[in-house]
Amino acid sequence: MTGVWALLGALAVAGAIGVLLKVREGRIYRRDSVDLPAPVRDLLAPGVTLVQLSTTFCAPCRHAKVVLSDLADRTDGLSHAELDVTNLPDVAAQLGVMRTPTTLALTADGVEVLRVGGVPKRDSLLAALQPHLP
Template sequence: MVHKQDDGGRLGAAEIGAELGERATLLQFSSAFCQPCRATRRTLAEVAGMVEGVAHVEIDAEDHLDLVRHLEVLRTPTVLVLDADGAVVRRACGQPRKADVIAALGAAVRD
């Protein structure tokens, strides 16, 4: 479920604290003691390394509460797939499977 597309709906380097990927960005919200966040970090970094032009950016949810509220992130890990323009095209809560991340990326770079 994707929210807040009509109020600016795009995220950029200023909001996430890192440059967007040329083709897509895997934006991960984590927290310090979240065990699934570690596994998610590994999965997303691996996929980003496999697909040219894709960046993986991890954000500490506790340090970015305004963004967490704006994007309605309710738990960690939450992963947002952003297209090249920073629009949220996919969203997942919990630890994603590698195949699902690759499929979501396919949708992001195609759109």
């Protein structure tokens, strides 16, 4: 009988996690700027840079890369760079990033404009970035 309850519990938990992650996918939020680690600072370009943190084991990172590089190609003053943090866990920790893909929008001075968890939604991201673009 315990097994039946465990199975029902597992189904419920999986459903809850699934809904939660789908709702939060591509969510845009803001955090206070931190001192950027050197590997991130090296990627900054004029205008706004979308720094996408990825790992080797992250399947959705590829989708995020396609969305972001296309958006950057079509938008003036916006560039995209991917940083593989598989072997740079300290960089991820310093930025407070726990899941990949996470994308940080940073100005040339290293000020954080916003960040996105999961695969970004193109239109809402562009709208949120608009005030910071030339």
